[in-house]
Amino acid sequence: MTHRGSVLVALALTLLPVLSGAASADLRVVYGILVNGQAAPEEGRPVVETAGGVVRVSNEPAAGWRDGAPRETSYLDYGTGRTWQTALLKDGTRCTVETAFAALTPLTPTDETATILGRACRKSTCEIRSNRIEVWHTEGDGERGTPTTNLVAPQGLVLRIVRNGNYEIVAQSIEPATGEPVRLPAAWGDLVDLPAYRARVAGSWVTAVPVFEGETINFGAEIPPPAADDPAAARSPVTRHAGGTVILRRVRLPQDLDDATIIAELVQYSRGDAYDRTGSVFVVPAARDGDRTTFLDALRRGVEVLPTVAGRDGRTYQGIVATGDYQPPVELLRFITPFGVRHFNDQVTVRGIAWEDSAVYRADVTELAPLLRGDAWIGVFIGNYDQGGHAVSLTLRYHPNRREAADGPAPERFALPLFNTCNVLEMAGQEYGRIFAADSLTVDFEVPDGARDCVLRFITTGHGGWENGDEFVPKVNEILVDGRTAARLVPWRSDCGAYRRLNPASGNFWNGMSSSDFSRSGWCPGAAVSAVPVPLPGLTPGRHTVRVAIPLGEPEGDSFSAWNVSGVLVGER
DSSP states (O other), X not given: OOHHHHHHHHHHHHHHHHHTTOOSSOEEEEEEEEETTEXXXXXXXXXXXXXTTEEEEEEEOSSOBOTTOOEEEEEXXXXXXXXXXXXXXXXXXXEEEEXXXXXXXXXXXXXXXXXXXXXXXXXXXXXXXXXXXXXXXXXXXXXXXXXXXXXXXXXXXXXXXXXXXXXXXXXXXXXXXXXXXXXXXXXXXXXXXHHHHHHHHHHHHOEEEEEEXXXXXXXXXOBOOXXXXXXXXXXXXXXXXXXXXXXXXXXXXXXXXXXXXEEEEEEEEESSOOSOOEEEEEEEOOOOTTOOOOHHHHHHHOGXXXXXXXXXXXXXXXXXXXXXXXXXXXXXXXXXOOSSTTTXXXXXXXXXXOOOSOEEEEEEOGGGGGGXXXXXXXXXXXXXXOSSOEEEEEEEEEEESOSBOOSSOOOOEEEEEEEEOOOTTGGGTOOOSOGGGTSOEEEEEEEOTTOXXXXXXXXXXXXXXXXXXXXXXXXXXXXXXXXXXXEEEOOOBOOGGGGGGGOXXXXXXXXXXXXXXXXXXXXXXXXXXXXXXXXXXXXXXXXXXXXXXXXXXXXXXXXXXXXXXXXXXXXXX
């Protein structure tokens, strides 16, 4: 080979990496996130690090990661055309999803160009689940990478992504890489598909506390709870009360998740009971200094130990209001069971309807966080006289509101139980909520010092009677604080037909309606009951009075109307 030929070969070898599209230099690209044109540091900042044809993508939080946060990293190999999303979870396991470039949504180039951080970029577009995406990237200059592995420009470096015109990931700096070289991990852990990966990563953020699992609530034998001073009570077994219609357990809840969203989820199905029944998930407030009685005492010894309210109707109502030395149980979630879901699925066929397996009820109970930390007694009630009854599983899930470590203490919350006429001990003789026939429900209470942003968390449902009973007749619920009306509302559900697939044992009538379809006073068979927030902006620390007034319907033969109302004052201080 001549000297001239040797020079040409050497020149060709020198140019080969650039011509083939390999990275011209190892880079570190830092991106920022904008929402509606404003910086969003809480989203973190994506960082892309390149080394030849291998790219590592990570997200750096504005502050340090909170304890137990899953650590996610993505990799791209431009040589093999593959991406990996991998996560180290808080339990020490790792999971990874692998995707080929060819499986990603393709980008369509446009004629628009722009200069970003001194680099010429072309705009390409795509659509993902009705989201319009713009991707601005270089072309064939040897630099390659992307801040998100589902949007890849195979021959360029992505420097800006715009979703629906209001969410942007924009490169803020490009520097030579100075850290550890980028290499693919030696082990990927569990290789899973994308849905499984997302579920495991999301689940790693969540602290889940199973309270009950497949427990029966029926009319059967009672099992009393252990003594309060029993050392084993912190891990107590499930106990049953009021003829077996109430189950109770002491559980250990997270102590240090004050900035979490708390979701209560109950799964329920019939084990023999065919009817719609009132259900309640409740927590027993811890005894305060000076309390003579707790609701736990009534579960152990009967309703006779509860303080009473004498109604003008001549009836005695046990444990329905807070006093200076007693607090009623606090409802986390109220629900009404459907007509016989699962147990009667095979016994009833209705054309065009496939019955559901279970009813699932969920509620955001974050406002009650002060009652849901440390040791707590939690129970579930379903009123029934059936030997088969119902099966329930209850889980509390704590979802952190921040990915990074908190930069200061969370605001202190308080939750003050005020009243609860839902007769959890119905089958042990606790009176129904009929006090409204001749009186309003009245409670005196003390707002703590420093309280602000006070809200009454109000749950209400009307029951009973027959065709003209309060179950089927809209009634105004008036809430008065210190004699002034704070709210007037009519609890009413007109969407009950949406729950037909949960109600196999519901009666079907001549006109095509089903019993479960009828509109009702704040509830539907198979649905959770939403708590109503009643803001009390003028409420100041000190002594106050709250009254609830409802025009109760007249009895129809042996049938009577009743209202289950519960209220908790929540706020910050």
